[in-house]
Amino acid sequence: MCNSASHTHDHDHDHDHSHVSVVENIMNQNDLLARHNQKLLDASGIFAINIMASPGAGKTSVILKIIEELSDRYKIAVIEGDTAPVTIDADKIVAAGVPATQINTGGNCHLDAHMMMHGLDALDLKGVDLLIVENVGNLVCPAGVALGTHANVVIASIPEGDDKPYKYPNIYRGIDVILMNKIDLLPYVDFDMDYFVTGLEMLNPGLTSFPVSAKTSEGIDGFAGWLEARILEKRAA
Amino acid sequence: MHELAVTQNILNICQRHATQENASQVTDVYLVIGDLSSIIDDSVQFYWDFITKDTICEHSLLHFERIAAKAKCLSCENEFALKQLMPCPQCHSARFKIITGEEFYVDSIKINKNGENHVQ
Numbered sequence: 001m002c003n004s005a006s007h008t009h010d011h012d013h014d015h016d017h018s019h020v021s022v023v024e025n026i027m028n029q030n031d032l033l034a035r036h037n038q039k040l041l042d043a044s045g046i047f048a049i050n051i052m053a054s055p056g057a058g059k060t061s062v063i064l065k066i067i068e069e070l071s072d073r074y075k076i077a078v079i080e081g082d083t084a085p086v087t088i089d090a091d092k093i094v095a096a097g098v099p100a101t102q103i104n105t106g107g108n109c110h111l112d113a114h115m116m117m118h119g120l121d122a123l124d125l126k127g128v129d130l131l132i133v134e135n136v137g138n139l140v141c142p143a144g145v146a147l148g149t150h151a152n153v154v155i156a157s158i159p160e161g162d163d164k165p166y167k168y169p170n171i172y173r174g175i176d177v178i179l180m181n182k183i184d185l186l187p188y189v190d191f192d193m194d195y196f197v198t199g200l201e202m203l204n205p206g207l208t209s210f211p212v213s214a215k216t217s218e219g220i221d222g223f224a225g226w227l228e229a230r231i232l233e234k235r236a237a
Numbered sequence: 238m239h240e241l242a243v244t245q246n247i248l249n250i251c252q253r254h255a256t257q258e259n260a261s262q263v264t265d266v267y268l269v270i271g272d273l274s275s276i277i278d279d280s281v282q283f284y285w286d287f288i289t290k291d292t293i294c295e296h297s298l299l300h301f302e303r304i305a306a307k308a309k310c311l312s313c314e315n316e317f318a319l320k321q322l323m324p325c326p327q328c329h330s331a332r333f334k335i336i337t338g339e340e341f342y343v344d345s346i347k348i349n350k351n352g353e354n355h356v357q
């Protein structure tokens with residue numbers, strides 16, 4: 001290996017230096033793979049969502065409720081992203097009678113399109129109507145990392161506080177649906193819904209939102225209805 | 238944030254373009270990054286020095302061009318700096334569109350084509 005500092009410029013012969021234009025988005029390769037994933041989903045007639053939220057916001061709990069609401073009529077599959085090789089969440093999904101595969105990100109703070117591709121490989125997609133991806137619990141990193149799903153969903157939970165859109169703005173931009181989960185806790189927490197929604201409106205005007213409780217099931221039917229409409233659109237396409 | 242993953246993407250892009258150009262060495266990498274991305278330059282630099290060992294990009298310099306976040310009000314067309322999430326300072330409308338600050342790309346690289354400089 002050549003690593004002597006003097007080497008570079010002690011020759012007399014011409015060095016051919018040039019400045020080459022690149023102009024390539026840093027996420028370009030990921031986005032290409034994401035498009036590939038989406039084509040695969042489209043070819044199978046599957047509607048897919050990417051659920052993002054901080055740890056403990058209630059991603060798995062909401063998914064279980066959606067399974068309750070929809071799995072008698074539609075075939076659902078789940079990809080669980082976790083930073084460690086623990087299958088707690090995936091086990092809960094499987095126990096609810098829905099196929100799930102777990103992607104261990106090896107400490108990585110978000111799923112990416114490449115991991116998603118492996119998740120798709122691991123699942124039997126035949127007949128599946130709805131694919132739910134539970135991203136790694138994180139309010140920063142999954143933003144802007146496309147997986148190839150058709151809709152991005154954020155779950156904000158009441159105990160996290162009403163200032164999250166102001167502190168973590170990126171996650172709320174470019175999403176299609178937001179759930180405000182744990183509304184059963186509103187009486188116990190100082191959460192100013194107007195302040196929260198004002199921040200949200202600046203980042204993502206007119207965003208579809210559902211206040212829900214995965215504990216009492218309040219509001220879950222609204223989100224399930226939204227999903228059902230998307231599933232039927234996909235079937236009709 | 239996920240600087241390691243981002244830095245790996247940058248390296249892949251540089252390697253691919255350098256190979257296309259038959260480069261033997263990449264000496265400089267120019268990045269354009271908007272302030273709305275939560276990337277820390279120092280961490281990218283740290284990972285860069287580490288992951289470029291034994292590659293065509295070893296010892297190359299990273300240059301960051303940072304772009305400030307700016308918004309344009311959809312009501313009064315006022316352009317304002319978006320240091321934090323806030324309504325239009327002129328008319329207080331909460332409807333605006335972000336016009337700069339989302340940049341996130343490798344703009345260019347400087348390369349050597351002299352075959353003797355490269356690291357094996």
Ligand SMILES: Nc1nc2c(ncn2[C@@H]2O[C@H](COP(=O)(O)OP(=O)(O)OP(=O)(O)O)[C@@H](O)[C@H]2O)c(=O)[nH]1
Nearest residue numbers: 054055056057058059060061137181182213214215
């Ligand atoms: N009171 C109340 N508790 C809830 C609600 N939804 C979830 N929880 C509780 O919140 C905790 C975390 O829920 P999970 O569904 O595991 O959250 P998660 O987002 O999947 O968490 P990670 O996968 O670890 O990031 C559990 O103790 C749930 O029982 C809700 O609507 N109300």
Ligand SMILES: [Mg+2]
Nearest residue numbers: 059060089134
């Ligand atoms: Mg979970």
Ligand SMILES: [Zn+2]
Nearest residue numbers: 310313325328
């Ligand atoms: Zn204005």
